[in-house]
Amino acid sequence: MTTLLLASASPARLATLRSAGVRPDVRVSDVDEPAVLTAAVLGAGGTMPAAEQVLVLARAKAEDVAAHAPSADVVLGCDSMLELDDGSGPDVLGKPADAADAVARWRRMRGRSGVLHTGHWLVRPGGGEAGGTSSTVVHFADLADDEIEAYVATGEPLVVAGAFTVDGLGGAFVTAIEGDYHGVVGVSLPLVRVLLAELGLAWTDLWAPR
Template sequence: MLVLASASPARRRLLEQAAIAHRVQVSGVDEDAIYHTDPAQLVQLLAKAKAQAVRDACTDASITAVLGCDSVLAFEGEVFGKPIDAAEAIARWQRMAGGWGELHTGHCLLAVGAARECPALDIHGHPTTERLATITTRVHFAPLTAAEIEAYVATGEPLQCAGGFALEGRGGALVERIEGCFSNVIGLSLPLIRLWMGRLTSQ
């Protein structure tokens, strides 16, 4: 059984839609205490911290792996997590509208129990019980009027999402194009998780 170390409903729905059996356990990690200037590295550090916290507390023998994930949007050299309030969300969208951003999602899969005792091999042929990767998707936002931005922010959706938008929600109408993994923008890369879980179960 896989444990998702995330409170994100979007990540949970992605795993459910892909028929990946799992349960959720929130890590409780203080994300503000973790920092890195490189957004691709930052999300890896956050994902690993979440997965490690849940794995360290795991006592259920049926659990074989813990998955931690975290996402940020990088726009014009600045890292955007969740907006702290509506004013910040509006200010961000005024900048993002009509431009390109990069959505980085860090993924960390840690083996638990028996799977931890029988590690897989990494790309260099070395035993490992940890898989760590950042998937990046480029996102092009539609040009928007001030009224459209305010109306979207008023829904409250941007305040719940990294980058201030939800591709699977109302924000999907404000994204004109993506380059890369679609599900990665929602919360995790399903092709990557499928590959990792396939390797884990084949050990």
């Protein structure tokens, strides 16, 4: 069996992998994400598409953890952001800064659609790297102010990219998605399978014995 080391503290990513038969170990990276992203954007001339931003951060996390775990079979890093255009131009949103920020975001998001980008980067120590981004259109319900305030009061929107979940309390506020459901949760299983194959590994080899 090939073992997977998940470079993420996300409970949703861990639960998704476990439900798919994978039992990863977890090690959170020490990457300074704002610094890494700022340097990457400046290096790209001051602008970078959201789909590339999440890939930069996913790579940084995976490479950081792999450097401290050279015996790991394969390391997976992920990062997610919501790209929202409310008519004033596209905006790329990670986790909200606080409750007030989450409320303000939901007032922009309600009744609209955004694209949830999740970057994935795999490192096989001594055996190469591969990465890709899963991008899924998410349609949000037209929430009333009291629904927004009640949702933010639960604390859930404060700890997730885009200030929503599709697999938790926020599921009732997502009317439809166009793309990979698991990518919205935080880890695209089909994409991970493809990336593993690029490194000469099989998805089925990650399945834990039953």
